[in-house]
Amino acid sequence: MQGPLDLRLLATFVRAAHSGTLSATAVQVGRTQSAVTMQIQRLEEALGQSLFHRSGSGVRLTGSGERFLAYAERILKIHDEAISALSDKGLHGSILFGSPEDYLSAFFPALLKSFGTMYPDVEIKVVSAPTVELRMLLNAHQIDLALVSAPKANHTQDIVRTESLVWVGSKPSLELYDFGDTVPLALSASNAVDHKAACEAMAGARLRYKISYASNSLAGLIAVARSGLAISVMTKEAVPPDLHILNAPLPQLPHLGILIAFADSERSPAVEAFAGHIRSVLPSL
Structure with a gap:
């Protein structure tokens, strides 16, 4: 050598x-x-x-x-x-961070700004994907840590924050739409937590529905909801101000727990610091 x-x-x-x-x-x-x-x-x-x-x-x-x-x-x-x-400048290094798009939209700007103020020499690269894909990326060591969704009741001790899933549309109530007896839905891909929750809730309420649009793009779901052609589902914090949260006769949707998941490898000081920052800041955003 x-x-x-x-x-x-x-x-x-x-x-x-x-x-x-x-x-x-x-x-x-x-x-x-x-x-x-x-x-x-x-x-x-x-x-x-x-x-x-x-x-x-x-x-x-x-x-x-x-x-x-x-x-x-x-x-x-x-x-x-x-x-x-x-070093007087504190932490150095880079982090590969994953998160569903709605969490990125709602929380990441504030998380990044506050963390970057404390640790300007830590570089954070972001991967946006649904929870199922983020789990696979973590298992493959292609990202260091991620925010992931889980049913609230299953991970009570590990939850950093609880988020409400809500029905979203361009009009304030379902009765104002001309959908007939089948509600068209715009949902994330079929392997996503919110897609499964929406279908289970509709089936439990015995309401007829059809999947009119399926995509992991939050921007795409918002666009379809704005068009009035379908009802969408997203976390409450991600709902744009020009759209409405719909209630009955649509069934209530479950709450999700947000957890921090890690790749199965040694964690760098930068990763540990960012995870600690998320735990301290995310609940109050």
Whole structure:
């Protein structure tokens, strides 16, 4: 091995090891895929070892890569801790943060502004996706932490904040629409928590409905609700001021708990600090 290891190469290597693809790693570290490939090659040359098996579907660690991953994670963690402890500027590092779009719209600007004021040297990259997809990204180590939704009754001890799901439309009551005996709904994708909650509530109330529009785009759901062609469902805090919250005869929707979920890996000081900030700030937003 020649000379000291470049921390930037270690960071890229750790991301690639967890994501399993160089294309995903390139997005995470803000470089091109060819630049990521060159960084991995430079690290392999410095170590004198092959760290990845490469194939068309991605990369996987060699035996040497698996052994080196634990060292690389420890080096990066200790580096961040040392910088945070001794620097007058506080924490350094980067965070990959995931959240459903409605939580981003309602809460993230305030969270980011207050955290950025305290820790200006921490970079936060944001991934917007429904809870089911965020869980998969966490399991694949493609994000560090995420806000996720869960039924309130299932996770009472871990809930950071409770949010109400509400029916939303362009008119203040269902009777003002000309829907007939079947209510058209604009919902998020079928694997999302709010989609399942809406369908279960309608079925429980024995109200006829049809899915007229399905998308994980909050902007798309809002646009359809504004058109008056369908009723949508979203968290109460995400409802724009020009739309109305509808009540009976539509059934009551459940409350959701918002939790912080982490990737199953060592958490950097920056990740721990951001999670602590969310716990302290989110309940009062």
